[in-house]
Amino acid sequence: MLSVVVAPWGSGEPVFGRAADVRHYAASTMKVAVLAALHRSGVDLDAEVPVVNRFDSAVGGEFANSRDGDGDQLPWELLGGTAPLRSLAERMITHSSNLATNLCLAAVGPEAVAGVWRRAGATHSATPRGIEDAVAREAGVDNLVTARDLVRLLRSLDGEPELLALLERNAYRVDLAAGLPPGTRIAFKNGWVTGARHSVGVVYPDDCPPYLIAVCYTGPLASGHGTADPAARLVARISAAVWDRRRDVTARP
Template sequence: MTETPTPAIAFRISRADGDVLAERDPNLPFYPASTVKLAVLAAVGRGLESGALQLDQPVRSTDRFPSLVAGAPDFRILPGDEDPGMPPPGTPMPLAEVAERMIVVSSNEATNLLYDVVGFPAVNQVLADAGAVNSGVHRKFSDLAASRAGLPGNVITARDLGKLMEAVVGGRLADHHWTAWMCDMLSRQELGVIGTRVPTGTRWGSKSGWVDGIQHDVAFIGEPGPTTLVIAVCTRGFDEPQGEQCIAALTDLALAKAQRRDDASNAASS
């Protein structure tokens, strides 16, 4: 029998410069689901900045991936989690398109391809440089053999997820050009909850993540810079509608709190 996880909600509301407006259980660990793709994106951005990677370099599509467990058969993405928009196996794709699918439609296949391009050490270096000290990325999506073998998995906290987004939009992980490239891609994400609560005309970008019983979202709101609002919410133990309601309610509270603080600051300086 599968044990039902104890319901939990953790969040961090901050500015990109690290000023924390509110948080709850910020260091509680969660399975990160697709929010790890934000760290992969930053690792790709760094590779592009250094010249080690090129936007037009070919990455060959595949629907089978080697397990971390020696001797285990190659695996496929779990049924229901596949990306139907990926080209047939063996088709070369520009790196830019692979990154786009990873973020915009949250493709697990595209993410696994990029793990091979940048390597897990580069992804974990991104986390370390962002100050996400309690988080790590160690295996690809759907590597069930590695899970059964008890190999290290992927973990995130609300604090670390917030600090990662702060570092991205604050320009602390890449130069201005590649920071803008990452933020533009996050602004095109087609999934997530936080963005649905943002006032029309306000810029935002996010990376959500979900599996059964897990619902997360992290977003920046406003033009990228040191004062950009960052909201990171992690939930578990709820069904999808309940998880979305939690994220939506916290987003509404965060936007209201940030507005009150801005109003008070403007009044004090006038």
């Protein structure tokens, strides 16, 4: 299943949608909602928190992350010590750290993340559990997104330039970013697992106003590999096609 939504930044209202409200497993796109919840929570982002690998499951009991399955090893080097929430939030976005994500989620709680989705106007997306909470997932408690809701989520960050600036520092310049001319500004978050590949971003062309784009793909093309993934190339091709029509997108009222 392929879902696509494109919208001008100014209104956030889609000018193109394909399967916009179909739910997909969220993968790492849910980290944007966790980031917003953390920054809006009022917690001291410079406070040191214990770096642990034991978290409360959404259905009771505890679970842990797999180091081998995490694309960012830096937070793991701090295990048993402490780290500022601000630095954990940064690694969650720039290097998609799963361990840092669960530490940030533990600091604010799932209800705060649910509030972020509500504030964005999302209607089909939710983040009820941490990453790798396998027991909860087996019980039917899952992190889900739609392309329309991801666009709404990013649009809701208007007025929070520090969050958009952090999304611009995403180290994984694949998916949407790979479909743009070199050097094009994009604040985005991608996510992938075997069977799913998603990316949502706000693109800043030099010759017209910014626009929003979300692409969610669920299917056999998604190998789960970061760069050598056929689904990543599909997302890049869609990004390139929208770039070619960017003036049409941003000219809509």
